[in-house]
Amino acid sequence: MAERRPPHHSRARGRGSSQQTNTSHSRLGSWGATHARCLFESLGRLHRRWVASLLTTLVIGIALALPTGLYVLVKNLDTLATSWHQSVRISLYLEQDVSADAGRSLARDLRGQSDISNTRFISADQGLAEFRKASNFGAALDALGDNPLPGVIEVTPKARLTPAAVGDLVDQLARRSPVDHAALDQAWLRRLSAILELIWRASWVIGVLLSAAVVFIVGNTIRLDIENRRQEIEVMKLLGATDAFIRRPFLYSGVWYGLLGAVVALIVIGSCYLALGGPLSTLTDSYQDGLDLRGLGISGSFSVLLIGVALGWIGCAITVNRRLAEIEPR
Numbered sequence: 001m002a003e004r005r006p007p008h009h010s011r012a013r014g015r016g017s018s019q020q021t022n023t024s025h026s027r028l029g030s031w032g033a034t035h036a037r038c039l040f041e042s043l044g045r046l047h048r049r050w051v052a053s054l055l056t057t058l059v060i061g062i063a064l065a066l067p068t069g070l071y072v073l074v075k076n077l078d079t080l081a082t083s084w085h086q087s088v089r090i091s092l093y094l095e096q097d098v099s100a101d102a103g104r105s106l107a108r109d110l111r112g113q114s115d116i117s118n119t120r121f122i123s124a125d126q127g128l129a130e131f132r133k134a135s136n137f138g139a140a141l142d143a144l145g146d147n148p149l150p151g152v153i154e155v156t157p158k159a160r161l162t163p164a165a166v167g168d169l170v171d172q173l174a175r176r177s178p179v180d181h182a183a184l185d186q187a188w189l190r191r192l193s194a195i196l197e198l199i200w201r202a203s204w205v206i207g208v209l210l211s212a213a214v215v216f217i218v219g220n221t222i223r224l225d226i227e228n229r230r231q232e233i234e235v236m237k238l239l240g241a242t243d244a245f246i247r248r249p250f251l252y253s254g255v256w257y258g259l260l261g262a263v264v265a266l267i268v269i270g271s272c273y274l275a276l277g278g279p280l281s282t283l284t285d286s287y288q289d290g291l292d293l294r295g296l297g298i299s300g301s302f303s304v305l306l307i308g309v310a311l312g313w314i315g316c317a318i319t320v321n322r323r324l325a326e327i328e329p330r
Helices: 008-048 050-085 100-111 124-134 138-144 163-174 187-228 230-238 243-275 277-285 297-326
Strands: 090-094 116-122 152-157 179-183
Touching: 008 050, 008 243, 050 187, 050 243, 050 297, 090 163, 100 116, 100 152, 152 163, 163 179, 187 230, 187 243, 187 297, 230 243, 243 297
Parallel strands: none
Antiparallel strands: 090 152, 090 179, 116 152
16 A cells, blocks of 8 residues: 655645754854853953942942841841840739739639740749848838738730730729729830831831942943943944944943942851851850841842842843944944
8 A cells, every 4th residue: 555645735844843943043052152151251251340330330339238237237226126025024913912922823814825825823921032032121020020922923925916915904904993004115125116116117218328329339330331432333333233233242331330239248147247246146145045147148149139130131231222322433
């Protein structure tokens, strides 16, 4: 039986599809090669003017290091505030005629609340013994006869509670029976929260201002580079080069400026962390729970690099688009 061959038009369609696939792969490879060439050519151009490029990179790095350092400071201060928050104690002074059993029962009940971490009952006799040990008024206390101190319940709020929530908890506990008075010196906690909020907002404001400065620095550097290559750009336009083709190396120069500036910023932050290592170790050792100070980490460092690249590209794009539109062949 004779073998059947596919029709001629089927073979032609197969060859056409294969040619289209090869063409698309060729175009993609050409596009990638063009961008890779521009990427490394722009780096080589920065290397040939390494003094000016180094100065620009250092300025960008310092500008990026300041808000980054503030971010690390706020993050660690927030950890420190959490550690301090865990040391907050609410003192509940019970009425004078409340028995020790009633005080312990109330302490157990309060321990079951969702916003309370722990409670500790101090009876009137325990309080008097502790006061006698801590003071030199033993003879005067013996002369009093009756114990003037009430029973006290020390309440430890949950660490997740805000200062406002802690204040509400104090008011709530003060209304409990048989609590006579609830005391908490939380003025320092309010001040600490206000300071942290101020530093956090200041870091955002400074970050935005210095990001704008990075955009202006990169834009001005690229503007000078375009002016130095003005005649070359005019010749390229006479030969039919498009603005996109001319713009591409400059955009990659901006990317390199931003990336290298971000690397300098990370080096500055790391150097400051090492320089302050001694005092930081002394501070952390003073906390029994072992306060753990944190740096940027891998995700934070990657974010700084990404922000640097984005700012460099934005500053370059703004300048190149405007300057290339002004340059026309004579």
